[in-house]
Amino acid sequence: MTLLSHISRRQPRLGLCYLRVHGVRYSSISTPPTHPTIHSPSEPIVRDSFTRISKFWIPTGGITPTENEDAHAKLIRAGYLRQSHAGIFHMLPLGQRVQEKLENFIDKHMSQLGASKVSLSSISSQALWQQTNRLEGYGPELFRFTDRKDVPLLLAPTHEEEITTLVAKTTKSYKSFPLRLYQIGRKYRDEIRPRQGVLRSREFIMKDLYTFDYSLSSALTTYEQVRAAYHRLFTELKLPFLVAEASSGDIGGDLSHEYHLATPIGEDNIISCNSCDYVANEELASSRLRPAEGVSSPSIWRGVSKDRSTLINVWYPDSFSDDDINTYAIKSVLPELDSSLNDSTPFWSSIAPGSDGAPESRPQRLVNIIDYRLGSVHQDTSPDALLPEDSNLDLSTLTTEYITSSADGSPLNIIRIREGDNCPRCHAGKLKFQKAIELGHTFHLGTRYSAPLEAQVSVPSNLLEDNGAASTSAGELTTVTMQMGCHGIGMSRIIGAVADHLADEKGLNWPRAIAPFEVVVVPGKKDEKDGVMVSEFLANSQAARPLDVLLDDRSESLPWKMRDADLIGYPIIVILGKGWHSDRLCEVQCRRLASISHVLLEDLPIHINRLLFQL
Amino acid sequence: MTLLSHISRRQPRLGLCYLRVHGVRYSSISTPPTHPTIHSPSEPIVRDSFTRISKFWIPTGGITPTENEDAHAKLIRAGYLRQSHAGIFHMLPLGQRVQEKLENFIDKHMSQLGASKVSLSSISSQALWQQTNRLEGYGPELFRFTDRKDVPLLLAPTHEEEITTLVAKTTKSYKSFPLRLYQIGRKYRDEIRPRQGVLRSREFIMKDLYTFDYSLSSALTTYEQVRAAYHRLFTELKLPFLVAEASSGDIGGDLSHEYHLATPIGEDNIISCNSCDYVANEELASSRLRPAEGVSSPSIWRGVSKDRSTLINVWYPDSFSDDDINTYAIKSVLPELDSSLNDSTPFWSSIAPGSDGAPESRPQRLVNIIDYRLGSVHQDTSPDALLPEDSNLDLSTLTTEYITSSADGSPLNIIRIREGDNCPRCHAGKLKFQKAIELGHTFHLGTRYSAPLEAQVSVPSNLLEDNGAASTSAGELTTVTMQMGCHGIGMSRIIGAVADHLADEKGLNWPRAIAPFEVVVVPGKKDEKDGVMVSEFLANSQAARPLDVLLDDRSESLPWKMRDADLIGYPIIVILGKGWHSDRLCEVQCRRLASISHVLLEDLPIHINRLLFQL
Helix, strand or coil, X not given: CHHHHHHHHHCCCHHHHHHHHCCCCCHHHHCCCCCCCCCCCCCCCCCCCCEEHHHCCXXXXXXXXXXXXXXXXXXXXXXXXXXXXXXXXXXXXXXXXXXXXXXXXXXXXXXXXXXXXXXXXXXXXXXXXXXXXXXXXXXXXXEEEECCCCCEEEECCCCHHHHHHHHHHHCCEXXXXXXXXXXXXXXXXXXXXXXXXXXXXXXXXXXEEEEEECCHHHHHHHHHHHHHHHHHHHHHCCCCEEEEECCCCCCCXXXXXXXXXXXXXXXXXXXXXXXXXXXXECCCCCCCCCCCCCCCCEEEEEEEECCCCXXXXXXXXXXXXXXXXXXHHHXXXXXXXXXXXXXXXXXXXXXXXXXXXXXXECCCEEEEEECHHHCCHHHCCCHHHHCCCCXXXXXXXXXXXXXXXXXXXXXXXXXXXXXXXXXXXXXXXXXXXXXXXXXXXXXXXECCCCCCCCCEEEXXXXXXHHHCCCCCCCCCEEEXXXXXXXXXXXXXXXXXXXXHHHCECCECCCCHHHCCCCEEEEECCCCHHHHHHHHHHHHCCCCCCCCCEEECCCCCCHHHHHHHHHHHCCCEEEEECHHHHHHCEEEEEECCCCEEEEEEHHHHHHHHHHHHCXX | CHHHHHHHHHCCCXXXXXXXHCCCCCHHHXXXXXXXXXXXXXXXXXXXXXXXXXXXXXXXXXXXXXXXXXXXXXXXXXXXXXXXXXXXXXXXXXXXXXXXXXXXXXXXXXXXXXXXXCECCCEEEHHHHHHCCCHHHHHHHCEEEEXXXXXXXXXXXXXXXXXXXXXXXXXXXXXXXXXXXXXXXEEECCCCCCECHHHECCEEEEEEEEEEECCHHHHXXXXXXXXXXXXXXXXXXXXXXXXXXXXXXXXXXXXXXXXXXXXXXXXEEEEEECCCCCEEEXXXXXXXXXXXXXXXXXXXXXEEEXXXXXXXXXXXXXXXXXXXXXXXXXXHHCCCECXXXXXXXXXXXXXXXXXXXXXXXXXXXXXXXXXXXXXXXXXXCCHHHHCCCCCCCCHHHCEEEEECEXXXXXXXXXXXXXXXXXXXXXXXXXXXXXXXXXXXXXXXXXCXXXXXXXXXXXXXXXXXXXXXXXXXXXXXXXXXXXXXXXXXEEHHHHHXXXXXXXXXXXXXXCCHHHCCXXXXXXXXXXXXXXXXXXXXXXXXCCCCCCCCEEECCCCCCHHHHHHHHHHHCCCEEEEECHHHHHHCEEEEEECCXXXXXXXXXXXXXXXXXXXXXXX
């Protein structure tokens, strides 16, 4: 009823009129819905069934395309967003709509996972972050400030501390588990070099999901269910994503995964096999090693620990150079390594007591890390080479250690993986490198946050199979620390990455799921009324799924509006042009599928839906 | 198709089975939709048609109700929100859902107004706020900080500066006007005393609409359209709102309105007539004055200007006391008054040059403000009374002035309005006071921000009727400063105010439009499957509008679940209890309408919709 009165008020009988041209009477437009809808008399129209561009702010013009314009520049020129301050952006109506579509899309997938949506405050307290020892670790990337009472606060870049505290306080019963809570909101990180628009900005939108279980086995089931949800989600976005094994610190390599989109503008290196499904990020990737070939002469790369107490010699064959050293591999056996230094040699001397009374400081430990290719060469290395020539240290004052294999006992490879190295998983494959953007990650946290923040729950012992408590009676309660996971998706990043991935020389392009509108109807200058009728018909179709339609009702020329539509990147463009006047045919363009067809109005909804399901 | 397979997968044939008990076969459940829905094979289920409480986190228990528990305490106990830091809140799933419903509701009304949705950054720059001279005015209420490069930033409490800058940069053509942009997002204000939960918090959600027109007459049309939209919006929420005339500074009293909900916990004073529709806030309210009665003796109230250069004597009849002085009335004739001081007498002396070399400082001007009731008494006041007895000032060094009438020439009333005073608009009415919470405001800004931020547009002169440029030729362009309006709605406040307004001793209560769910289905312990069937039936009803349904599938007793439902405040509770077992009757409770009925399943959707439209 409402819909009908709406149509007739704005465009009396016009829809019906044109539909009769085709000799078909669509009950969807010409008769009221079959059930009596109850509305209070004062209730206004529920919503427009399509959007008019004249009522939807898209600032256009004034910006000239540059040569080799990147996707970020296209997002600005097409009117999706604007930078307000360095690395900080305003979303304009088109961008806001993409963001809202993406949020609804993620909501759907999180709901399928049984996750409940929350909205945590953006302001957190520095005291809370001190409890988990992260305040210093984040360093200058945290926006910090104090309130009028000098309480130290921060703008949260992530919410483990807050959600763990919240759940610890409110959730007492094991019956609440598994518990899955997520939010979609603004995060803050004071990037030293914000760049590439929303791909690396200082204020950005994240989806962050936190999972809570009372046992490790249940937490691992949760982890697998989240992974499955991420697969469904990225698959439905129709993005060619890569899932890379990532490092999860002490916990083990199979409990952290990254979801990437390969792109030349990416800042991550993803290494994958050209034969099997092995994919890993640079930090975790390994290659199948060739047996060491004969005797090599050693070279030395020198490092130092973050606290400067440990000196590190890395011994490797002189057929390689310092540039080939894989600091991730060194960190895997010696996590204390400070990998941020270009030159560690200043620390290879003891510092004499200063005039200001500073005590003498000097390293206490010397660790030698030997690449497997050198075999037993380290036995032969001259003690003279253990320290640089100009060092004033005395070897006898240092504890000297040797590391010759990985933590799991396998040969230690400290040389960077190179394109064409052998896959570690299959026998035929060779490794290749791809630049990529990280769009999401899954991470099993264990008790990293629940232990310091004392998030505990009492569980009947018989439910805790994996802690070997099977012998206790069923009713007895055991207090356990919650097992957590955190699982992020970079919403702003998806927008930037999709824009980059699908843009061509004409403009942007959007997957159906997150396009600002699914269809734009572009009538010629004299066909505005026909445009209204076609838009209303598509938005209310009962012959197929109703479509999200924008009508370009501006008084510009048809070619101008078509160029603008190409730039903005609607998945489908419906043009009422020559064919419409001669034969009542709508021209349907889909640039991504390189498809142009001429379709009768009554066939339009199903035709467009068929195209959309490929996008 | 999707929906069907969804039902059968989870609850095979059960719905159909019970529907047959009533001898009715509902095509909505037993047959597929009549049109072929196109889905890609891999696309997962679009969404659940109802929500199970077992998958929706509501932390309950652990909090004991206090005597005279206020609505904020109920919001916490029922699981809507939790405080994270002083005046800062986390929204839990119930609260998040109310917030999202309210956002959709506001979106609908903004769309009807032709407003486009944007999302501006929460971080703004102090430099920008200096351009409009607001940085100091906001004072310690602004959360300020610097980034790693020492750029001074702030967390925006409102966005006039940002949006004006954005529109000034992007909108060049008069064809883009009228332009209406709004957002719904977080705002920040470092309240000195955050209190009453989300009613006065430091992080809160606002809807802020900004309007841009190229002429004053167009801006006034916009203002009236916004007012009409606000009326529709608050009416649809079924809240008994008050619209108060508010002060809009220099521009005039008819271009700013406040939207209030009357409540004893409110912090604003709203003055209204018991006979006509006169409503004004305390700042702007006036009363019809009685003629001055004979000669009164004067009392003096002393004040001082913010810059301490002007001393202020307010002369009023000694039948009143200092507590009756209306500082808003003084400010209306002398805006410089510092109304924050309890005692201004220290400033009524000159300060001698100090030992630290500070120059002598003394007031330069003395203004006498005379209440109309004193008639010409000020002529007779002894010069001795112009200064306090212990003042060391010399009258001859001061410029002395007298103010004896309002700016518009009417009699000057500096006595506070009191309950029972005469209405200034009608002749029969008496004024009454109400405590109220401000939920929204509309404000015509003129060029307050567009002038300093140089937001200008070129307009053909013939479109600018109201600037007297009618004689210029049609094609000639005139550059004008944009006319703006700002129009806020406190989203967090609406949630807190509605909770307060509708709560009773049993718990909360929500209007249909923003209830977390419209209906909760509460089955007995053994009736969980029936609960699923009833929920599915209501959520998919084609006999009436489909409902937003929550199923309480927890394994608690029926009375426990009913008490919990009362506390949470779902508009409608459907109980499968005794009547269900004996006669297949659902018990439908609506506490707000004091309605309990027993209804057959097939009648349930229409019965519930009828109740909901009263809520």
